[in-house]
Amino acid sequence: MFSSPHIHGGDSIRKQMLTVILALMPATFMSVYLFGWLACLVLTCCILSSVLSEYICLKLMDRRKRSLLDGSAALTGLFVGLVLPVLVPWWMAILGSALAIVLGKQLYGGLGYNPFNPALTARIILLISFPVYMTSWAIPMPLEQAAINFYDFSACWQVFFTGVSASAFDAVSMATPLGHVKTALTQQQTVSEALASYQYQPWQAFIGLEAGSLGETSVLAILLGAALLLGRNLISWHIPTAYILTVALLATVFNLIEPDRYAPALFHVLAGGLVLCAFFMATDPVTSPVTPIGQLVFGIGCGVITWCIRTYANYPEGAMFAVVVMNCAVPLIDHYCRPRVYGR
């Protein structure tokens, strides 16, 4: 280790957290455009309950209360909200944020000590605990078939607290592109048939006019936010680039070998939570490797696991599992990617 004096970069945790929250704003606005008041309700509920959980944890553990205001809990809450489907009931939004803060972060020692991404940990626990709720996707408002009027506050209030009745369920929900293709493939259809029956349009997926978790649908909005993070040097290009390129490469190779069974690269990159995970989840400075080479390895690992889960496993989307699994490997990656000390 080197001794002092060090030069302070002028950055604080608070400033960084606020920048990330600012970078998430395009995706947040997109989710509000797609799902109206219901998106606002889910996100507000997640942020409030995650700040509250943080407060309770800090109080129980006699920690400094000042870190409550550094914005990290609010950011985690926003992340949890953005990776949830919009039709989650109110108690699941609260439970998810509490899991992220308590299980994902504070039990490991608080900010900077968590081995796994808290928001994705919470999402995985919710997914394997309540698979029905976590795989029901509402039809977004801008689409013609939308059955719930998301721009009507009282209707959203009712959906959030009482849920959708089982009989109306099919009318208000639709499959995500990934889910649709997965189901179609198990029914012996080809990829192109599946995409045609979904009326899949790449530009629609790019802008985000499709079903999915609140913040994951719009690649455009996520890229806008990511540009801010990259410009401020909060993340480096290594992880997202390695991650997305690996998925694209694997998809292209297998698509060339057997186009009927393997979806093309463009579909994979634009679908699901890949881009959101690549830019915002996998780059979390706490849970990702520190060296550029380590980050490339990390990104490639995420890409391989994501593509394998999407293609071969039961779940249609694997980005969150990939990031959390690779989070486990970060200490190992860091150990083998240590930079050589000059002169030795």
Place this chain on the structure above:
Amino acid sequence: MQQKEIINNGLWHNNVVFSQLLGMCPLLGVTTSAENGFWMGAATLLVLLGSNFVVSLVRDWIPKNVRIPAYIIIIASFVTIIDLSMNAWLHDMHMILGLFIPLIVVNCSILGRAEAFASKNSVMDSLIDALATGAGFMLALIALGSVRELLGKGELFGFDLFGANYPDVLMFILPPGAFIALAFILAGVNILNQYSKKRADSAAQPNPSPQGQPS
């Protein structure tokens, strides 16, 4: 050793699960419900009773250098007896517990009690030790099974407690739930132990001297 101390050690202070963290395989594998936990604990308790009894009886005749194989044979015979009896009279439960019944042979807490206690103590003490240790293990199995069944299915020993509207937290029935629930139970046990230790300490020193160094 006082018999009260033996019982205390087996049930709580030296509990197989709560303080030794042994027997994890059956503990995490079969405790999807309180009932499964109970029968697994009962089977282990019976094997432990038998093995402690026999090992203590023959402890002076077993040569030191072959004692471990001898203990294993004794334990394996009792496991076979339990396995066949459960298959005959508790067939449904035997189907659920499956391979975990024969695997009691390799439960290190049983070999551990034979080696650490029964081979050095009288038959009576060994039987008490087996009862206490087995009951302690059963306690842990039932505790973990209850938590998992309660959260995962909203039931306890098959009785519906939370009503039909309870959303089953499937994770607690699946393997990750076993680890998470066990971790929280262990944390709870540690809090309890710390609390009782603090009380014992303050009871030992009712009036701390005013000149004492502030801690």
